[in-house]
Amino acid sequence: DTGVSQDPRHKITKRGQNVTFRCDPISEHNRLYWYRQTLGQGPEFLTYFQNEAQLEKSRLLSDRFSAERPKGSFSTLEIQRTEQGDSAMYLCASSLGGYHEQFFGPGTRLTVL
Amino acid sequence: ILNVEQSPQSLHVQEGDSTNFTCSFPSSNFYALHWYRWETAKSPEALFVMTLNGDEKKKGRISATLNTKEGYSYLYIKGSQPEDSATYLCAFGNNNDMRFGAGTRLTVKP
Numbered sequence: 229d230t231g232v233s234q235d236p237r238h239k240i241t242k243r244g245q246n247v248t249f250r251c252d253p254i255s256e257h258n259r260l261y262w263y264r265q266t267l268g269q270g271p272e273f274l275t276y277f278q279n280e281a282q283l284e285k286s287r288l289l290s291d292r293f294s295a296e297r298p299k300g301s302f303s304t305l306e307i308q309r310t311e312q313g314d315s316a317m318y319l320c321a322s323s324l325g326g327y328h329e330q331f332f333g334p335g336t337r338l339t340v341l
Numbered sequence: 342i343l344n345v346e347q348s349p350q351s352l353h354v355q356e357g358d359s360t361n362f363t364c365s366f367p368s369s370n371f372y373a374l375h376w377y378r379w380e381t382a383k384s385p386e387a388l389f390v391m392t393l394n395g396d397e398k399k400k401g402r403i404s405a406t407l408n409t410k411e412g413y414s415y416l417y418i419k420g421s422q423p424e425d426s427a428t429y430l431c432a433f434g435n436n437n438d439m440r441f442g443a444g445t446r447l448t449v450k451p
Contacts, residue, residue, distance in 0.1 A: 232384075261439070270347075270430050270441035271385070319384070326434060327373050329387035 230254060232333035234320050240339045241310055248306045249336045253322030260303050261330060262295055263319040264288070271319055277303060310340045345433045347442035354421050355450050361417045362445040364431030368412035375432040376405055376416055379444065385430060388416075421449040 233252045241247050253260045258279050263271035274293070275285045279300040289295075292310075297303040307314055317337050321330035346365040354360050366374065373392050377385040389398040394409040402419045418425055428444040 263441075268443070270428075270432075270443045272441070273439060276439075321385075326439075327390065327392060329375060329390045330385075330432075330439075331387070332384035334384050 232320060232322055232331050234318075234333040234336050236336055237334060238337050238339075240341065242341050243310060243312060245310055246306065246308045247310060247338065248304055249318055249320075249338075250302060250304050251320030251322075251333060252302045253320070254331055255301075257322035257324055257331070258300070259323045259325060259328075259330075260297055261321045261323075262303070262305050263321065265317040265319055265335070274305075307338075310338075312340045314338060315340045345431060345440045345442040347429075347431055347445050349445060350443065351446040351448070353448045353450065356421060356423060358421050358449075359417065359419045360421055360447070361415050362429055362447075364414045364416070364433075364442055366412050366414075366431075366433035366440075368410060371409045371412075371433075373434045374407055374409075374414050375434070375439070376414070377430040377432065377441075379428040379430055381427075388429075418447070421447070423449045423451050425449050 235250045261276040262274040265271045273286050275295050277297040280297050292308045295305045317335045319335045320333045323330045348363050376388040379385040389405045391407040396407040398405050404417045407414045426449050428446045430444045432439050432441045
């Protein structure tokens with residue numbers, strides 16, 4: 229399977245815990261995006277990388293959120309001190325560049341109790 | 342702030358009906374307009390990427406048009422089928438960012 233993969237697919241955690249999600253993009257794609265999707269809404273942009281450089285961060289991304297793409301391949305999204313409002317589907321997508329279509333992973337559904 | 346508006350929010354049609362949705366976006370700093378189809382329990386799947394004013398794209402029974410000067414795009418589905426039932430998302434991008442609309446949820450009744 230050469231598509232975008234995300235791990236884990238589901239995560240249930242208690243409020244205050246830290247969680248980390250991983251995204252493996254399509255190998256030749258240099259852009260990688262993170263989105264958050266809540267019920268009834270389209271994906272909300274969080275951040276994106278051009279290779280290993282994080283070029284843009286949404287104001288939605290509070291200080292508790294951090295994303296990395298250390299070698300320009302896979303990326304991690306960490307949420308510290310989770311809150312119930314963080315419960316959402318976290319989607320990763322990759323593309324060849326800004327003009328190009330994005331290919332989405334299956335998402336990680338986070339539930340914060 | 343990049344505001345992307347989609348209408349209608351939801352749509353119910355009968356099998357065989359043709360339908361269309363609207364995506365409105367800022368007309369300045371246009372870079373690209375994407376349409377995605379998102380079926381329940383699946384990942385969004387790209388339908389079209391449109392970059393030029395006046396672009397028209399077609400894939401089977403689905404087509405899209407783009408007007409960058411006035412900031413809108415239409416998605417058309419001809420002869421809707423039950424398998425077309427999904428949420429149709431548009432996304433507007435400038436060089437740095439991409440914003441999705443909330444989507445139009447289409448239900449096609451047999």
